[in-house]
Amino acid sequence: MLEKEVINFEKTAIVGIVTQNQSEEKLKEYLDELEFLTFTAGGEVVKRFSQKMERPNPKTFVGTGKIEEIHLFVKENDISTLVFDDELSPSQQKNISKIITECKILDRTHLILDIFAQRAETSYARTQVELAQCQYLLPRLSGMWTHLERQKGGIGMRGPGETEIETDRRIVRDRIALLKEKIKTIDKQMGVQRGNRGAMVRVALVGYTNVGKSTLMNAVGKSDVFVENKLFATLDTTVRKVVIKNLPFLLSDTVGFIRKLPTQLVDSFKSTLDEVREADLLLHVVDISHPEFEDHIASVNQTLLDIKANDKPVIMVFNKIDAYKHLTIDEDDLMTEKTPRHHTLEEWKSTWMSRVGEQNALFISATNKENFEEFRERVYEAVRHIHITRFPYNKFLYPDYKDAVEKEDKDEEENE
Numbered sequence: 001m002l003e004k005e006v007i008n009f010e011k012t013a014i015v016g017i018v019t020q021n022q023s024e025e026k027l028k029e030y031l032d033e034l035e036f037l038t039f040t041a042g043g044e045v046v047k048r049f050s051q052k053m054e055r056p057n058p059k060t061f062v063g064t065g066k067i068e069e070i071h072l073f074v075k076e077n078d079i080s081t082l083v084f085d086d087e088l089s090p091s092q093q094k095n096i097s098k099i100i101t102e103c104k105i106l107d108r109t110h111l112i113l114d115i116f117a118q119r120a121e122t123s124y125a126r127t128q129v130e131l132a133q134c135q136y137l138l139p140r141l142s143g144m145w146t147h148l149e150r151q152k153g154g155i156g157m158r159g160p161g162e163t164e165i166e167t168d169r170r171i172v173r174d175r176i177a178l179l180k181e182k183i184k185t186i187d188k189q190m191g192v193q194r195g196n197r198g199a200m201v202r203v204a205l206v207g208y209t210n211v212g213k214s215t216l217m218n219a220v221g222k223s224d225v226f227v228e229n230k231l232f233a234t235l236d237t238t239v240r241k242v243v244i245k246n247l248p249f250l251l252s253d254t255v256g257f258i259r260k261l262p263t264q265l266v267d268s269f270k271s272t273l274d275e276v277r278e279a280d281l282l283l284h285v286v287d288i289s290h291p292e293f294e295d296h297i298a299s300v301n302q303t304l305l306d307i308k309a310n311d312k313p314v315i316m317v318f319n320k321i322d323a324y325k326h327l328t329i330d331e332d333d334l335m336t337e338k339t340p341r342h343h344t345l346e347e348w349k350s351t352w353m354s355r356v357g358e359q360n361a362l363f364i365s366a367t368n369k370e371n372f373e374e375f376r377e378r379v380y381e382a383v384r385h386i387h388i389t390r391f392p393y394n395k396f397l398y399p400d401y402k403d404a405v406e407k408e409d410k411d412e413e414e415n416e
Helices: 002-008 024-041 064-077 090-099 108-119 123-150 158-195 213-221 263-268 270-277 293-306 345-356 372-390 401-415
Strands: 010-018 043-052 081-084 104-107 202-207 238-244 247-253 281-287 314-319 361-363
Touching (some): 010 024, 010 064, 024 108, 043 064, 064 090, 081 108, 090 104, 090 123, 104 108, 108 123, 108 263, 123 158, 123 263, 202 213, 202 293, 213 238, 213 247, 213 372, 281 293, 314 345, 314 372, 361 372
Parallel strands (some): 202 247, 281 314, 314 361
């Protein structure tokens, strides 16, 4: 069965460049992520191409020699898809497609949109993704009619060609307007739903894609949210009422962020991101076992800034401590310089606890429920603080966590 799935994967090659702003190490990291994105979309990366350049070639992204090398490899190895790590301009995509006619030419944005289209389960998510796809497609429509240019001369060919492009553009523009209206209507409904949730404190799980937000949601809320070790396993926001001790609050699991997140998606997923904007507390979940987790944190913080949700109280939840492994240096090795990848878990704890404050950093494993009692206590205390600030007369209704535990134990003893 597994062999069958591998055979069905599309043979793919990926392309990136080293520039003044993007080092070789950074490119490797981005291409690793692009390979995982390709796997998530149903492709198998068989080759990586890279080139050192001051800036991307405005015509073909990479240099003339490199594009010929890629073309030769595509022809000789029956490659189905070629994916570029950065967003290609409509003219770059058109020029590359003219040279490499044997396979599909995609960029990172197109690939992410394709994954979102595969993952969209509900009508609302499908509408959001379709809007993003149409906005991406509109400036690239002319490239779809390049077959007309190859028919040199041909009486009457140029006119109808232009008409076809304009007709298509009008259809796509009309579709965008229709989808925007549809989303506006759903946004209003969702706004009413959020308003009807009453005065309960709202907590949102945010973080990079594939850091374990849905696993944590399932562990805390006893819900059944889809979990898979692929990027963007969750697109639709799931909201659950959660009770820790006797304190109820709303917990929402939101779409994962990613570096170079297409702007079209940020726009079309406005309502999904409203869950983050309207939350009282953010749990920023981080996969500490990922070697680039600090970059992921920076990307999420940038997205929070972009959607104007960076002013909220945040608890940093460093997940997957069970999978964390640090690099080691032999005692007699005097040449190797210590890097952040050599930090032990304890060193990361002291680093982040001093950076964001001891009360704002947690180290857990959602899968093994390691340090889970500490997690529940910290969330309880943070939610309680927000609640009693809003409703001071409820202070005695929700005691400190330790008092709540003692009361619970006492009640159990009396019941026995």
